[in-house]
Amino acid sequence: PQSYDKPKARRWDHLLSQESLSREPCVLKQAAKYLKKPGLISLGGGLPSASNFPIDSLSMRVPTPPHFAEAEVASTGQDVRIGKYDVRDGRNGGVYDLAIALNYGQSVGAAQLLRWVTEHTELVHGPPPYADWRCALTVGSTGALEQALRMLCDRARGDAVLTEEYTFSTALETAAPLGVRVFGVPTDGEGLRADGLDEVLATWDEKERGGARRPRVLYTVPSGQNPTGATQGAQRRRDIYEVCSRHDVFILEDEPYYFLQMQPYGGGGASNVVPPPETPEAFLRSLIPSLLSMDTDGRVLRMDSFSKVVVPGSRLGWITASEQVVERYIRHAEVASQGPSGISQVLLYKLVDEAWGHEGYLRWLMHLRLEYTRRRDAILAACERYLPRDLVSWVPPAAGMFLWLQVDHTQHPQASAKSILEIEDDIFASCIDKGVLAIRGSWFRAEQDVAPSGLFFRTTFAAASEDDMARAIERFGAAVRESFGR
Ligand code: PMP
Ligand code: PLP
Numbered sequence: 001p002q003s004y005d006k007p008k009a010r011r012w013d014h015l016l017s018q019e020s021l022s023r024e025p026c027v028l029k030q031a032a033k034y035l036k037k038p039g040l041i042s043l044g045g046g047l048p049s050a051s052n053f054p055i056d057s058l059s060m061r062v063p064t065p066p067h068f069a070e071a072e073v074a075s076t077g078q079d080v081r082i083g084k085y086d087v088r089d090g091r092n093g094g095v096y097d098l099a100i101a102l103n104y105g106q107s108v109g110a111a112q113l114l115r116w117v118t119e120h121t122e123l124v125h126g127p128p129p130y131a132d133w134r135c136a137l138t139v140g141s142t143g144a145l146e147q148a149l150r151m152l153c154d155r156a157r158g159d160a161v162l163t164e165e166y167t168f169s170t171a172l173e174t175a176a177p178l179g180v181r182v183f184g185v186p187t188d189g190e191g192l193r194a195d196g197l198d199e200v201l202a203t204w205d206e207k208e209r210g211g212a213r214r215p216r217v218l219y220t221v222p223s224g225q226n227p228t229g230a231t232q233g234a235q236r237r238r239d240i241y242e243v244c245s246r247h248d249v250f251i252l253e254d255e256p257y258y259f260l261q262m263q264p265y266g267g268g269g270a271s272n273v274v275p276p277p278e279t280p281e282a283f284l285r286s287l288i289p290s291l292l293s294m295d296t297d298g299r300v301l302r303m304d305s306f307s308k309v310v311v312p313g314s315r316l317g318w319i320t321a322s323e324q325v326v327e328r329y330i331r332h333a334e335v336a337s338q339g340p341s342g343i344s345q346v347l348l349y350k351l352v353d354e355a356w357g358h359e360g361y362l363r364w365l366m367h368l369r370l371e372y373t374r375r376r377d378a379i380l381a382a383c384e385r386y387l388p389r390d391l392v393s394w395v396p397p398a399a400g401m402f403l404w405l406q407v408d409h410t411q412h413p414q415a416s417a418k419s420i421l422e423i424e425d426d427i428f429a430s431c432i433d434k435g436v437l438a439i440r441g442s443w444f445r446a447e448q449d450v451a452p453s454g455l456f457f458r459t460t461f462a463a464a465s466e467d468d469m470a471r472a473i474e475r476f477g478a479a480v481r482e483s484f485g486r
Contacts (some may be wrong), residue, residue, distance in 0.1 A: 006131045009298020009322030014329060015216055015250055017154040023331035025403060029106060050084060050099035057083045058098065062351055065360035068367040097279030101346035107320070107333040108326075109137025109340065113349040116358075117304070117318045124284060125293040125320075132323040133298070136330055137345070139256055139337045140317045141303040144185040145219070146174050147332050148301055150254055151325070152217050155179030163219040164192050164198065166404075166444040166456070168226040168254070171219060181212045182219075184446035185254045189395045191230035192220055201247040217250050222291060224257030224400015227444045227458035230263070231398040234289050236467040241294045253291045253302040256317075257400035259309050259365045261287055262373040265396040269381025271373050280362035283369070298322035301329075306348060308401070311370060314344045361362075372401065372461075375469075379403055379461040384471035391480055401462035405438070405476070413485050420452050423483065427457070430479035438474040 022207040029045050067076040086097035096112045118135045125307040138144040153159035165184030175182050186196035222232040244251050263271040277283040292302040305317035333339055352361045393406050409420050428440050441456025
């Protein structure tokens, strides 16, 4: 509502790919608008009758805020039941029962869940500072990124994308078959460098870059970046936005770890520097502002996902962007996934709206914040204890689930004879031999054809128990020492 007095987003016609520009609305989906007419009998859409749906009800037991611990669900949890024909509700715009959830729906998502994510987006981001912003549900950020790249990049135009020099490997695998080239931007402890981005854009030379046009799209993971675990601070985000605005670059803000921002690390495996936020308001204030919240132009397409904060198997997330961009996105979804599974949508909706509500959901995120803080502190304590500090270094992650370990390859006894990739290979093999899997840093290089300048491994503190994390880090330390002949 606050948005109506703001200017509309810029238009992005000059960016849209031929593929995206040529998408027409699904004529059958458009017919749905007539269903609102009172008394109308539909012989239209090929929607099966709910009477033939062999699922009569679903129920799930979920925690009641703030009793989120797994062990508490048996005693303090609540049962949520969804029937085929539920008459009550009406609270958020009509019944949302199985008869509706299990049938075909609009690709943008069910009205109820779409409203919930839109309200949540307003609560968290402000809302964005332009008038015509929208959300649309997605099948998760993997699929959302694929759709976004096809919408904004054209192989025939020689379009390219900029990203952190080490980036989410699946994003690289998404871009490659689309013929979209990816180029790395220098990073530091706070992730993508704004001055580096400015320089890359200002000095772009098509010939030097193998014929790639100056990129007009930035793909970035501002919080707990995969694989480096780096988090851009508020000023860094403002600087990046300013550079993108000046060079007219569109931003894909991929934020699966935004709500895994943790308590500041105090060293020695402890996070007691500041007390954790006690109220949802304090929690929201503790979050680093998003690029979306700074987006006066409507040049950000933000991707959120329930994967890391509820369940990855839901295959559910949402995008937030300008009306024009979201409309093009939906035109694609209509002919691809047709939006997320109705089963997923109704279960998530019943959880986050009916069982928890916005406040309960924020309290869940506050719970996760402390869970991840505890796990991160445990892996850092193990690193401090077991790793040779003169060979292995790291930046304590402020968000996400990854710890990026840099190994000083220059001290390797065969540093002049062996390449970084060969040393990486030795350490990786030795890790497996000793019983620990750490992911090779080279797998994440944005520019795979350029020789790496550093030696890195990605570890995660998301899943292993504290004891196992300590054992694993001890084994990693042993593998590094062995490779370096210590
Ligand atoms: N192909 C044909 C010929 C169809 O009639 C339909 C449904 N209208 C589909 C595909 C779409 O099927 P689905 O719901 O599995 O995406
Ligand atoms: N983006 C990044 C940066 C990720 O690390 C991941 C998960 O590993 C994803 C997207 C995938 O998210 P989703 O499960 O929503 O497809």
